[in-house]
Amino acid sequence: MIEFRAVTKRFGDAEAVSSLDLVIPARRTTVLVGSSGSGKTTVLRMINRMVDPTSGTVEIDGTDVRERNPVELRRGIGYVMQSAGLLPHRRVLDNVTTVLRLTKVPKAAARERGLELMDTVGLDRGLAERYPQELSGGQQQRVGVARALATDPNILLMDEPFGAVDPIVRTELQEELLRLQRELAKTIVFVTHDIDEAFRLGDTVVLLEQGGRIAQQGTPAEILAAPASDFVASFIGADRGRRRLRVVEVDGRRLAVDADGRPAGVLEH
């Protein structure tokens, strides 16, 4: 479990995060969603001490992260960012195993583990000896995820990891992450500005307003069923056509259609 207690982060005079209280449950996916500048990345980076709070505490399983050595702390926390952040002059497998080698895992064992990780994230082992620029954007992101999983961390931080790929690849990567999470059950904290992605991936969704203020926190269904404010309703599109569905019957089948009459899906019963 990760717990923020009265956490404030100021950059100069500007308050990026204001007195945030937030509990992130273990072994679930929590998505932080909000518009640009709402403080999502800052919140995420305070977990692995890439950013330290100005005041307040961040605890992981009851221990203040400031009591931990930042380098060791980060080894136990996987981090995936938008541009996969791969080392361009190192081959795919070397990128995946960099941290393992730093922690003195012998070369052959690291290599075997690296290849297994490539399987885990759905990358063909045949790509192991390529350089990052010889991969598609989606493949590079998978390498980024494999690298983040290399030390088998309990916590995985993901900062807009699928933001730079096209919508089809993005959907594929989302499905892959859902599958991975069913298998691995990590504590995932995922940042996005895309509410559809948040609803798709999050067991819990935390909707942030400017200053890292929590506008609403809950399951996707809870948020959709009862938006806590006009801001939330507007952000999730509840006040727009797309999420206001009604049922029509076409050729004996019941369809859900949006306010413009465009089909959103078929009802089973």
Ligand SMILES: Nc1ncnc2c1ncn2[C@@H]1O[C@H](COP(=O)(O)OP(=O)(O)OP(=O)(O)O)[C@@H](O)[C@H]1O
């Ligand atoms: N290192 C920094 N120095 C100064 N200001 C910063 C720094 N990092 C973030 N900020 C400011 O803090 C606020 C929150 O930024 P943050 O990156 O956390 O937001 P975000 O919700 O992740 O935004 P985005 O979706 O655009 O990445 C912004 O106003 C930003 O300009």
